[in-house]
Amino acid sequence: MPFVLMSLEKLIEREIALRQQMRLVSEMWGKFLQEHPELNVRDMAGNQLEGATDFFPGATVVPEANPIEPTLFKFEKKVKAGARFFQTQAVYDSKRFMEFMSRAKEHKMKDGIKILAGILLLKSAGMANYVNKNVPGIRVPEEMISRLKSAGKERSLDT
Secondary structure (H helix, E strand, O other): OOOHHHHHHHHHHHHHHHHHHOOOOHHHHHHHHHHHHHOOOOOOOOOOOOOOOOOOOEEEEEOOOOOOHHHHHHHHHHHHHHOOOEEEEEEOOOHHHHHHHHHHHHHHHHHEEEEEEEEEOOOHHHHHHHHHHEEEEEEOHHHHHHHHHHHHHHHHHOO
């Protein structure tokens, strides 16, 4: 297990370095365009581009992870790397999601970080089972799968 955490830490360090480089490139490009207005830079639609781009970097987070501590560690690293918003995996356990939100609140409020909760509409019990087996970071509770099964094919979207 320590080996996996070390390699994950190295990946996060690389992500931090990349995001810092992106910010630097954006700033340099903006300065270059201000110094050389004669370039007449345009986008693909032909609109004049003036000034620097304003990246709004985001990242992902898995709020239902168990245990939550590694997720919070990665969350903090991504905030330090410049993430200004987070998109979660689909959320089906509101209790775990609220626990994550309360523990992440310190970073979210301090830096104005926004968190978008992921939504995935399940149209059948088979789809829910597929998600549980094949999509990392998402767990559809058995109670919800049972409700989808009992609703039948025609009424599963009504549950």
